[in-house]
Amino acid sequence: VVIGADAAGMTAATQARRRRGPDDLEIVAFEKGQHVSYSACGIPYVVAGDVDGLERLVVRTPEEFQSKNQIDVRTGQEVTEIDLERRAVHVNGTWEPFDQLMVGTGAVPIRPDLPGAQSVGIYGVQTLDDGAALLAELERKPQRAVVVGGGYIGLEMAEAMVKRGIEVALVERGPQPMATLDPDMGALVADAMRGLGVDVRTNEAVVGFEADDGRVRAVATEHGTLPVDLVVLGIGVRPNVALAERAGIPLGPSGGIAVDRRQRTEVPGVWAGGDCCESFHRVSRRPVVIALGTHANKHGRVAGINIGGGYAAFGGVVGTAVSKVCDYEVARTGLGEREAERAGFEAVTATVESTTRAGYFPGTKQLTVKVLAERRSGRLLGAQIVGREGAAKRIDVFATALWNNMTVDDALGMDLSYAPPFAPLWDPVLIAARKAWDAVEAGPVS
Amino acid sequence: VVIGADAAGMTAATQARRRRGPDDLEIVAFEKGQHVSYSACGIPYVVAGDVDGLERLVVRTPEEFQSKNQIDVRTGQEVTEIDLERRAVHVNGTWEPFDQLMVGTGAVPIRPDLPGAQSVGIYGVQTLDDGAALLAELERKPQRAVVVGGGYIGLEMAEAMVKRGIEVALVERGPQPMATLDPDMGALVADAMRGLGVDVRTNEAVVGFEADDGRVRAVATEHGTLPVDLVVLGIGVRPNVALAERAGIPLGPSGGIAVDRRQRTEVPGVWAGGDCCESFHRVSRRPVVIALGTHANKHGRVAGINIGGGYAAFGGVVGTAVSKVCDYEVARTGLGEREAERAGFEAVTATVESTTRAGYFPGTKQLTVKVLAERRSGRLLGAQIVGREGAAKRIDVFATALWNNMTVDDALGMDLSYAPPFAPLWDPVLIAARKAWDAVEAGPVS
Numbered sequence: 001v002v003i004g005a006d007a008a009g010m011t012a013a014t015q016a017r018r019r020r021g022p023d024d025l026e027i028v029a030f031e032k033g034q035h036v037s038y039s040a041c042g043i044p045y046v047v048a049g050d051v052d053g054l055e056r057l058v059v060r061t062p063e064e065f066q067s068k069n070q071i072d073v074r075t076g077q078e079v080t081e082i083d084l085e086r087r088a089v090h091v092n093g094t095w096e097p098f099d100q101l102m103v104g105t106g107a108v109p110i111r112p113d114l115p116g117a118q119s120v121g122i123y124g125v126q127t128l129d130d131g132a133a134l135l136a137e138l139e140r141k142p143q144r145a146v147v148v149g150g151g152y153i154g155l156e157m158a159e160a161m162v163k164r165g166i167e168v169a170l171v172e173r174g175p176q177p178m179a180t181l182d183p184d185m186g187a188l189v190a191d192a193m194r195g196l197g198v199d200v201r202t203n204e205a206v207v208g209f210e211a212d213d214g215r216v217r218a219v220a221t222e223h224g225t226l227p228v229d230l231v232v233l234g235i236g237v238r239p240n241v242a243l244a245e246r247a248g249i250p251l252g253p254s255g256g257i258a259v260d261r262r263q264r265t266e267v268p269g270v271w272a273g274g275d276c277c278e279s280f281h282r283v284s285r286r287p288v289v290i291a292l293g294t295h296a297n298k299h300g301r302v303a304g305i306n307i308g309g310g311y312a313a314f315g316g317v318v319g320t321a322v323s324k325v326c327d328y329e330v331a332r333t334g335l336g337e338r339e340a341e342r343a344g345f346e347a348v349t350a351t352v353e354s355t356t357r358a359g360y361f362p363g364t365k366q367l368t369v370k371v372l373a374e375r376r377s378g379r380l381l382g383a384q385i386v387g388r389e390g391a392a393k394r395i396d397v398f399a400t401a402l403w404n405n406m407t408v409d410d411a412l413g414m415d416l417s418y419a420p421p422f423a424p425l426w427d428p429v430l431i432a433a434r435k436a437w438d439a440v441e442a443g444p445v446s
Numbered sequence: 447v448v449i450g451a452d453a454a455g456m457t458a459a460t461q462a463r464r465r466r467g468p469d470d471l472e473i474v475a476f477e478k479g480q481h482v483s484y485s486a487c488g489i490p491y492v493v494a495g496d497v498d499g500l501e502r503l504v505v506r507t508p509e510e511f512q513s514k515n516q517i518d519v520r521t522g523q524e525v526t527e528i529d530l531e532r533r534a535v536h537v538n539g540t541w542e543p544f545d546q547l548m549v550g551t552g553a554v555p556i557r558p559d560l561p562g563a564q565s566v567g568i569y570g571v572q573t574l575d576d577g578a579a580l581l582a583e584l585e586r587k588p589q590r591a592v593v594v595g596g597g598y599i600g601l602e603m604a605e606a607m608v609k610r611g612i613e614v615a616l617v618e619r620g621p622q623p624m625a626t627l628d629p630d631m632g633a634l635v636a637d638a639m640r641g642l643g644v645d646v647r648t649n650e651a652v653v654g655f656e657a658d659d660g661r662v663r664a665v666a667t668e669h670g671t672l673p674v675d676l677v678v679l680g681i682g683v684r685p686n687v688a689l690a691e692r693a694g695i696p697l698g699p700s701g702g703i704a705v706d707r708r709q710r711t712e713v714p715g716v717w718a719g720g721d722c723c724e725s726f727h728r729v730s731r732r733p734v735v736i737a738l739g740t741h742a743n744k745h746g747r748v749a750g751i752n753i754g755g756g757y758a759a760f761g762g763v764v765g766t767a768v769s770k771v772c773d774y775e776v777a778r779t780g781l782g783e784r785e786a787e788r789a790g791f792e793a794v795t796a797t798v799e800s801t802t803r804a805g806y807f808p809g810t811k812q813l814t815v816k817v818l819a820e821r822r823s824g825r826l827l828g829a830q831i832v833g834r835e836g837a838a839k840r841i842d843v844f845a846t847a848l849w850n851n852m853t854v855d856d857a858l859g860m861d862l863s864y865a866p867p868f869a870p871l872w873d874p875v876l877i878a879a880r881k882a883w884d885a886v887e888a889g890p891v892s
Contacts, residue, residue: 041864401846418487
């Protein structure tokens with residue numbers, strides 16, 4: 001039995017099926033929503049009009065899972081209880097027994113505990129059903145919107161709504177949007193958003209929502225009242241673990257379901273993957289909850305291979321993320337300054353400006369690369385990139401270097417590709433590693 | 447004393463200067479050509495008209511080296527002898543003494559030993575002076591050109607000349623252009639060149655050049671005679687070691703000057719770097735000569751730090767290269783099938799087709815990724831990418847993985863960045879690593 005028929009759950013189901021045929025293993029997946037196996041990350045681009053319709057985001061339909069994979073996917077069916085003694089789940093008024101259980105219940109948008117937060121017109125952007133509700137809302141021709149919180153989704157939605165001709169304010173409690181970046185790098189993003197016409201309001205907390213007939217009409221902040229037709233929540237998500245917790249499946253310190261490297265929970269025969277469960281962070285060496293489709297897919301693959309009788313282990317995460325905000329590409333991996341400090345590292349940093357192609361080559365674009373390295377050892381701890389087209393995917397080199405515990409000294413000599421249309425002679429990644437190594441050698445500024 | 451004032455030589459000079467002031471270390475660099483410190487890789491783009499003038503390729507002039515770095519650069523002065531006993535170089539009729547000698551004599555285009563090969567109108571593309579000669583040639587409005595050899599430079603020059611309205615034939619002795627790629631990947635490049643209108647003639651060897659008044663008029667091949675106004679040699683280059691060899695500076699098995707990890711030759715106080723010297727290949731574990739500005743710069747940096755009294759070591763190469771051919775981006779790293787076999791590996795391969803962005807995202811492009819892995823161990827041995835915009839720079843992830851001796855099993859789980867504008871949910875790199883791991887698990891097809 002699979003609970004939650006999205007990235008983790010359905011990848012696990014198909015991987016298990018590859019190893020065990022329908023006569024050997026019956027697979028039933030319950031999904032409370034109407035859609036399965038879709039790219040929720042694509043929702044802002046449908047809202048923006050870049051992608052033509054939510055159905056483009058669907059990877060595989062329940063019918064296809066049935067015909068191609070002999071997996072019985074039941075949408076609109078919410079599992080309301082897991083009984084670990086009886087080894088059955090309660091759904092639609094009956095008990096469905098299981099031998100192996102895969103929990104892929106995902107995440108839920110954080111909804112601030114504020115007056116009026118349950119009003120109509122306040123949306124998360126987590127499921128395809130959320131996306132459908134948002135698109136229906138846009139049919140009402142809203143004039144003004146507020147995005148609460150400046151995370152990736154918040155920024156992408158702010159941009160998408162500007163493209164739709166909506167007047168957008170972004171209210172962020174912290175000093176910068178994109179709190180996953182260090183403040184100096186986040187400031188570059190804030191400037192880009194303002195350039196697009198978004199009213200970026202930082203250091204400003206939302207204190208409540210004013211509603212009229214149950215529908216949101218204004219957002220109240222510390223500094224004033226913003227009239228709105230629509231609110232999008234971009235504060236982030238939390239793992240959806242209520243069902244697992246009630247059943248007695250242990251959670252870990254980060255609040256997600258605790259799993260081992262094979263995606264086994266602490267209950268025999270019960271597996272978990274995706275946004276509802278923890279991942280091991282290879283740099284901080286701590287369990288973390290990071291809601292990303294890539295991790296969910298990999299969790300699912302590992303769980304499914306193991307459920308099917310094979311052997312696979314999840315290698316962990318290094319905290320990589322990328323986003324496009326206006327013309328800017330924004331990427332990060334590893335630890336930021338505060339995260340490094342919390343993990344016990346003393347870090348030195350280096351920030352460089354470079355270009356995506358040779359300086360003289362047509363179409364070359366600026367980018368800023370920041371690197372964190374451990375004092376003395378020079379171990380790479382993290383990197384952040386903000387720049388225009390061709391900038392962000394370079395983060396994968398840092399992610400690969402982090403995966404391998406490289407020092408910036410070793411990294412600065414790497415044999416990365418060079419030709420004038422692709423990079424300056426020293427790729428920005430190498431320049432940043434060089435500067436970081438200079439900083440390590442110079443020692444801390446005390 | 448520095449011999450050859452380009453990437454390796456001048457990087458060594460400036461790095462040594464950073465550590466030792468002008469009162470402590472006098473630096474003189476002799477350059478037989480008229481230009482120093484330039485990007486020869488940019489020449490095809492000047493010929494194509496993408497970059498406006500050869501002077502754009504000059505990074506630093508002799509005057510700037512003098513004023514900013516207190517380095518005495520003497521152009522048009524060819525060193526004709528090195529006397530290791532006397533510790534002096536012979537130049538311009540006099541002997542210039544040295545304490546430390548940096549040899550950065552570069553490479554020379556391979557000129558086939560064929561009748562007429564010395565005729566006017568046959569050009570290599572190695573120095574800025576070559577570039578100037580080629581541009582002068584274009585002023586004569588040539589109608590037809592032949593490129594001999596389908597390496598990177600040959601292909602880039604073929605494209606550049608097509609852009610100039612010249613009818614171009616590419617004559618390649620092997621079965622495919624781009625011999626640094628496996629034949630299956632090279633075939634994709636040949637198709638692209640033909641699409642551009644280049645007459646790609648494979649499996650056809652040049653047997654001579656016909657000249658008229660000393661100027662080339664036709665290229666004779668095994669299969670016929672091609673009338674030409676201009677010939678470009680794209681057969682490759684060989685290390686320019688004649689001077690070093692005559693002096694008794696030992697060469698290595700690959701034909702370049704032998705150096706240790708600090709770029710020391712076997713003669714005390716004599717250093718070498720750039721296209722004239724060997725590099726350690728981290729995958730094949732053999733010395734190789736790879737003429738690339740990136741390696742030259744790194745060699746120079748390492749030599750200069752050491753000459754200046756610091757400590758630096760060159761980490762080696764993994765065989766990374768990238769090029770743009772028509773709309774195609776072409777990249778490779780590590781070993782190809784034949785190279786792997788020669789190095790003693792038994793390899794399995796996997797080739798996948800994927801896209802540069804999410805399949806549903808506007809502007810997504812096709813790419814083909816091929817991965818080689820060692821049988822049984824699954825160790826990554828090499829990768830090749832051919833695709834359209836946004837494809838090739840992904841090679842750097844493989845280069846970083848190779849640098850760290852990763853297996854494809856470990857690589858397939860890496861935390862690479864994902865968002866719809868940047869990659870499918872599984873980045874093509876990860877998909878290719880997965881397929882390669884499947885091939886490792888399946889074992890050899892015997």
